[in-house]
Amino acid sequence: MNVEILSNQNASSISLFNQSNESTDLQIRVFEWTQKNGQDQLTPTDEIAISPPFLKLQPNDSYNLRVVRINPTPISGEKTYRIIIDELPKPIDSRKAAQGVNVLLRSSLPVFVVNKDAITKLNWKIDTNQEVPSLNISNIGNRHALLNNLMLVDTTANKSYPIKVNTVNGYILAEQSRSYSINNFTYQPNHKYSVSLTVNGKKTTL
Incomplete structure (x- = not known):
């Protein structure tokens, strides 16, 4: 609400x-x-x-x-x-x-x-510099994003990695970013990845 x-x-x-x-x-x-x-x-x-x-x-x-x-x-x-x-x-x-x-x-x-013309715009990257890899999502728009059903998808291996988000950690305000740990994941530099998620109630793929 x-x-x-x-x-x-x-x-x-x-x-x-x-x-x-x-x-x-x-x-x-x-x-x-x-x-x-x-x-x-x-x-x-x-x-x-x-x-x-x-x-x-x-x-x-x-x-x-x-x-x-x-x-x-x-x-x-x-x-x-x-x-x-x-x-x-x-x-x-x-x-x-x-x-x-x-x-x-x-x-x-x-x-x-x-403002009715404000937009949400997201980009992402995988951070492997920590002991547990993380997915960093940045909101470069000027309107908030509420994330749900967040999942990193290894399109090369056809494998998905669900990431827990809720109304506490799922909000990314304008011009801000959050990092989410990716459990049981090993980054493969020769693989292609995408992010599947729901943003402000709309399902999308990044």
């Missing part, structure tokens, strides 16, 4: 649902989301506002959060943020017996403010 706001729009919304039989108190914050050396970095920002920032969700109820750009300016590519939703601890009732460990949930939702 993510939120996309076109650069000529000022706001969007997301729906939160509480499917439990107890009320839930939530804190909602927003951070600028960047990447450096393949690692996500979150920085507090005042470019996006969330309304409301605190919320009590009643049992089996829903609420629409407003996601608002503050002083929006035109952009040529994409700006990226993350909404962090934290479940807050419930008050302790000393009259009740201990119920064990109470696990508090945290959700992280990507927010993209994007």
Whole structure:
């Protein structure tokens, strides 16, 4: 799940649902989301506002959060943020017996403010300089890429090497790159290779 706001729009919304039989108190914050050396970095920002920032969700109820750009300016590519939703601890009732460990949930939702003409463009290379070979994928476009079903294909030997990606390590922001270990793989310089993957929901081959 993510939120996309076109650069000529000022706001969007997301729906939160509480499917439990107890009320839930939530804190909602927003951070600028960047990447450096393949690692996500979150920085507090005042470019996006969330309304409301605190919320009590009643049992089996829903609420629409407003996601608002503050002083929006035109952009040529994409700006990226993350909404962090934290479940807050419930008050302790000393009259009740201990119920064990109470696990508090945290959700992280990507927010993209994007120009409609922004594009994703990927290239790749195999890095054999480490003990375990890796597939380095660079996003030279100005829009994010979300990778799924990633696979290195040895077209000469007709052999495939699946690579695990998910919504944590599968995002490559604009002008950034990530490296993915290729297990049980030995590079053959006289072989031809390709990369099969799904990018932002579209299956493609590089």
